Amino acid sequence: MSKVILRNGTVLAYDENSASIKVLRRASVVVEGDRIAAILDADSSKDNNHSEAEIVDVTGHIVAPGLVNTHCHMWQTAYRTLGPDITLAQYFSWGPKDVYIGSLEGYIEGINAGVTSFLEHAHNNWQEQVVENGLKAAQDSGARIWWCYHPFDRDNFPLDEQYRILKNLKSETRNSGDLVRFGLAMDGLDSMSDGSIQQAKQLARELEAEALTAHYLGGPWPFAQHLPELAAEHEIEDLKIPFVWSHAGFVSSKDIDLLRQHDQHISITPESEMHYGHGQDTSRFIHDQASLGIDTQWTFSGDILLQARLWLQYVRGHQSTEILKRGHIPNQTPMSVMDAFLLATRNGGRALHRDDIGVLKVGAKADIVCFDGRSPNMLGWTDPVAAVVLHSNIADIKHVMIGGQFRKRNGKLILKSGNWEEMSVQFTETAQRIQQAFRVPPPLPESIWGKHEFEDVPNVSASRLEH
């Protein structure tokens, strides 16, 4: 079994008793196979027990658990920069192509930014090859992925056929390692008959699904209302499969109770919710059952730490503005830097009901990110969690390990399949070709999905001429 020691760094170990981070200075992480075998003080990593290990000196580095992204749609990555100013209502009718290269590039963007685990909401669901290619990209990425396929009945690609393909893919991949796990996306619960919900539950059992997920907006959005309540009515919790609700910006207090009762989690995607205008009102009241996601990294960054920082400052800004508008002065900050770090790491593992993901502890999966704390933007830190959350950027991420394999080392990507130069040529070709076809977003209809009216949004232009 391969053995690697990350020696003499500042290790952000997970402490079960306090459910928080314990900082170990001048410590070493021993990786055997795909797991963490030991966390040692620097001196004991030099004894003879470890003479056969490969030593990686991480002096001056902060050694953190791999980051977890609990909501993404990677096939769309080749649209990058095409939708800089669109809103959620404009986004829905765009068509997809080149799923493999788009998905693969998306995962690699995440790995480069220290994301080691992804919950993929795979709505690449319009033909057999597209389904297969999405899964193949996940397998070729080297990332740890809960690949949650989203069945969607189409005239030329009916549900029966999708179910058959999924079961075949599941049986073909049964013995191909444990990095990619099957799951199921269950959007549309509010419009499905009881029969089709039962059918979806049966599919989840047959796929041995390890995660379920669904979009859940709430508020004035005309779909996806009170979904946890609906899921409970259909006893989805009986499946005993982790359920992650993405966004949940208007989660109700009743739904909050249900999430805690059934150990279901939400994926807050801060940049997405601000960018598209999904809205964010109540997610912050259920941080204990929350994790972080990206959503569409073709429209903004795939960097989960950036999401953690955005969310931290959004919650702080939102809360203090509410108090200031009432004429009072806030007497404390509502959210700590440690909360932001845990949302990006440990809580992602909790969302997937995995206590060996998103943590550095003995027995956990060896998903590890090393930040070089000596860069101009980080130098001088004493609190390593604050240094990572508030001061780091992707350039500081020197090593990324997934399941004991380096996927980035000394700042250079190590791809599981292919090489970056060839891939980037292919990706650029795809992006340029398909962006040509989808350059102009579709116009808005009279009202959104035939139900809700639009309201004019005042423009806050930075250009003097436009005023």
Ligand SMILES: [Zn+2]
């Ligand atoms: Zn989404």
